[in-house]
Amino acid sequence: MTRSFEQAMAAFEPALPLAVAYSGGADSTALLLACARQWPGQLVAVHVHHGLQAAGDDFERHCRAFCDNLQVPLMVQKVDARHAPGQSPEAAARQARYNAIGALAQRGPAAFQTIAVAQHADDQVETLLLALSRGAGLPGMSAMAAQWRRAGLTWCRPLLEVSSADIRAWLKAQGADFIEDPSNVDERFTRNRIRARLMPALQACFPQFRDTFARSSRHAAQAQGLLQEMAVEDLARIGVPPAIKSLQILSPPRLANLLRHWLLRVHQVTPTSAQLDELMFQLDACRTRGHQLHLKVGQGFCVRRGDALDWYNPQLL
Numbered sequence: 001m002t003r004s005f006e007q008a009m010a011a012f013e014p015a016l017p018l019a020v021a022y023s024g025g026a027d028s029t030a031l032l033l034a035c036a037r038q039w040p041g042q043l044v045a046v047h048v049h050h051g052l053q054a055a056g057d058d059f060e061r062h063c064r065a066f067c068d069n070l071q072v073p074l075m076v077q078k079v080d081a082r083h084a085p086g087q088s089p090e091a092a093a094r095q096a097r098y099n100a101i102g103a104l105a106q107r108g109p110a111a112f113q114t115i116a117v118a119q120h121a122d123d124q125v126e127t128l129l130l131a132l133s134r135g136a137g138l139p140g141m142s143a144m145a146a147q148w149r150r151a152g153l154t155w156c157r158p159l160l161e162v163s164s165a166d167i168r169a170w171l172k173a174q175g176a177d178f179i180e181d182p183s184n185v186d187e188r189f190t191r192n193r194i195r196a197r198l199m200p201a202l203q204a205c206f207p208q209f210r211d212t213f214a215r216s217s218r219h220a221a222q223a224q225g226l227l228q229e230m231a232v233e234d235l236a237r238i239g240v241p242p243a244i245k246s247l248q249i250l251s252p253p254r255l256a257n258l259l260r261h262w263l264l265r266v267h268q269v270t271p272t273s274a275q276l277d278e279l280m281f282q283l284d285a286c287r288t289r290g291h292q293l294h295l296k297v298g299q300g301f302c303v304r305r306g307d308a309l310d311w312y313n314p315q316l317l
Helices: 005-011 026-038 056-070 089-104 121-133 164-174 190-205 209-238 244-248 252-267 273-285
Strands: 018-021 043-049 074-078 114-116 147-150 153-156 294-297 300-305 308-312
Touching: 005 026, 005 164, 018 026, 018 089, 026 043, 026 056, 026 164, 043 056, 043 089, 056 074, 074 089, 121 164, 121 190, 121 209, 190 209, 209 244, 209 252, 244 252, 244 273, 244 308, 252 273, 252 308, 273 294
Parallel strands: 018 043, 018 114, 043 074, 114 153
Antiparallel strands: 147 153, 294 300, 300 308
C-alpha cells in the first residue's frame, strides 16, 4: 500500500553516513530536508550537473544555497550527459548520474556507502508503463527496486511507496523552496507524456492504481528471482562455455532463460528478442559436427567453437 511521506521516512533506516541525491527539485528537496532533520551531521548531499541545460548553473547555485541553510555539505560533479545516436536521452542522463555519484563516493573524508534517491510511487508506475510499452519481460516489469547494490554502494529509494502529491503536500507545509525543471513538462519525452496524459486517466478510472501496479511489479520481481536462481543452477551444471548438446535438451523457455543469463553474466550482453529467437533456432540445428553457427548478438557474435557455444567481440580482439 502507498504510505504517507512521514510513514516512509519513519521506516527508513539507512546505514550512516548517508548521501542524498539532490537535484533541487521537489522530491529530492523533501528527502534531503527530512534526512537532515533526522540525522543532523551525518549527511551529505550530492548534486550532478548534467551540462544539458543553460539553467544548470542556476540549479547548482540554488542547491548550494539550500544546503548552506541546512548546514549540509554539498558535493557537485559535472558530467557530459549528452546521449549517443540511438540512445535514450533519459537513459544517458541516468547512466551519467550513477557514474558521477559512484565517483563522488570515493572522495576522501566525505566518502559514503549509502545513497538515497527520491523516486516515488508515481515514478514506479511510469517505469512499469514504459517497460510494458517496449514489450519488456519480467526484469522490466519488476520496475524499480527499493534497495540495490551498484559499484560498491547501497542505493535506497525510501519514497517508492509515496505519491508525488503527498511529497509536494508535505514540502509545501514546510515552506521549503525547490526548482521546477522545465524539462519535466516537455512532452517530447515519453515519460512526461505518461505523467501528463495517462496518470490523470488512471487516477480517474482506477484510484488505487499505484498500489495494484506496485503489487504486479513485486510479483514480477519474485518470478524473475526464481528464474535467476534456475539460470545460475543450469549454468553451473552445464558449464562455461556451455556445451551445445546440453543446451539442446533444455525446454525452449529454460534455454532462453539460461542464454540470457550466460550472455549477461559472462559477456555483459543483452540480446534482443529477435536475436535470442534466432540463436535458439540455430542451436537446435547444430546436430552434426560440421554445422557452424555465427550470429550477431549485441556488439559481437555468438559462434560455435568445437562442441560449445561462445561469444566474442571482434573489436576487442
